[in-house]
Amino acid sequence: MRRVATYSWGFVSIEVDWHCYQDRNLVERFFQKIKKFRRLSTRYERLARNYQSLLCLVSAAIWLA
Numbered sequence: 001m002r003r004v005a006t007y008s009w010g011f012v013s014i015e016v017d018w019h020c021y022q023d024r025n026l027v028e029r030f031f032q033k034i035k036k037f038r039r040l041s042t043r044y045e046r047l048a049r050n051y052q053s054l055l056c057l058v059s060a061a062i063w064l065a
Contacts, residue, residue, distance in 0.1 A: 030062070033062050034055075034058060034059075034062070037058050039054065040054055040055060040058050
C-alpha cells in the first residue's frame, strides 16, 4: 500500500503493483540515458533502418557502460 496526498485535508491509500512500477522506472531511466545522445534524440537519420541501427548501437553502449 502507498499513501497518496489527494487534498490538503488527507491521504488515500492505493494498491501499487511494485513489480510493474520497477519495470516502468527502468524504462524511464533508459529513455533519460538515450536523450544524452543528441543524434538519436533529434532523429537525424532519415531511413527507419538507419535509425533502428543507431538505436541498437546506443542501447548496447548504455548496457556496456
